[in-house]
Amino acid sequence: MEDTPLSTDDGASAKSSSRYTLIAIALHGLLAIGLLYQLGLGVWMEDIPKSPPGIRAEWFNWHKSIGLVLGLLIVLRGAWRLSHRPPALPDHLPRWQTWTANANHALLYACMVIMPLSGFLGSSFTPYPIKFFGTALPRLWEASAAMKDALSAIHTACSYVFMFTIAAHIMAAFWHALRRDGILKRMWP
Numbered sequence: 001m002e003d004t005p006l007s008t009d010d011g012a013s014a015k016s017s018s019r020y021t022l023i024a025i026a027l028h029g030l031l032a033i034g035l036l037y038q039l040g041l042g043v044w045m046e047d048i049p050k051s052p053p054g055i056r057a058e059w060f061n062w063h064k065s066i067g068l069v070l071g072l073l074i075v076l077r078g079a080w081r082l083s084h085r086p087p088a089l090p091d092h093l094p095r096w097q098t099w100t101a102n103a104n105h106a107l108l109y110a111c112m113v114i115m116p117l118s119g120f121l122g123s124s125f126t127p128y129p130i131k132f133f134g135t136a137l138p139r140l141w142e143a144s145a146a147m148k149d150a151l152s153a154i155h156t157a158c159s160y161v162f163m164f165t166i167a168a169h170i171m172a173a174f175w176h177a178l179r180r181d182g183i184l185k186r187m188w189p
């Protein structure tokens, strides 16, 4: 069977199952919890006062470490997604819903790539080392305030797009749950 990256259409394959694989469901659940936590943490930590010194930096380092772990999980998820065809959406769904779902999922994947990448790259341009659960990672290049500011702006702007897209995604999931049309079950163990 041929793989179709980022597409939920597997044509009229008789072999297609009606739900995602267990690995896809587990990664989806783990990342949903991790990303919602990380988004909340990111917004919350911005308000931590700079004095007394240390507390703000500790939370920022925690955010960076969790963000890097999430980045690794996202790579795993992407690899699984590209090598495993998702189940085709049911025929009874109107075309606009299939289109909106695909657009929503593509945007979610884009944000899942941009968030950890912009966070990591932005932090790599500050004068401080990135500490991964306490261990300083090697410096990749010279600090640059201009690069740091540009990547921070991308990180922050993308976080808002991400929150909006996730909110739409979760509302759609609940809407399908209320209609009992079986869509939620596709991503449920």
Ligand code: HEM
Binding pocket: 035, 038, 039, 040, 041, 042, 043, 046, 060, 063, 064, 065, 066, 067, 068, 070, 071, 115, 116, 117, 118, 119, 120, 121, 122, 123, 130, 151, 152, 153, 155, 156, 159
């Ligand atoms: C899964 C990925 C991530 C998510 C969802 C996420 C989310 C966020 C959010 C919501 C903010 C607050 C934005 C604001 O209100 O201005 C933030 C800020 C920040 N994040 Fe992340 N983040 C992620 C990964 C990372 C990584 C991997 C790093 C660094 C290794 C990082 C470093 C930072 C830093 C330094 C800030 C402070 C604002 C700035 O200088 O850009 N983040 N993040």
Ligand code: HEM
Binding pocket: 008, 028, 031, 032, 033, 035, 036, 081, 086, 089, 101, 105, 106, 108, 109, 166, 169, 170, 173, 174, 183, 184, 185, 186, 187
């Ligand atoms: C941070 C939160 C979340 C993110 C980033 C996220 C991301 C995604 C992505 C990218 C897909 C497409 C899977 C693919 O085809 O490869 C998906 C599917 C799905 N998600 Fe989420 N999700 C989140 C939270 C949730 C929550 C809380 C629910 C349920 C209440 C949910 C329910 C579903 C369902 C039912 C599908 C399958 C849709 C279909 O059948 O095509 N998601 N999610």
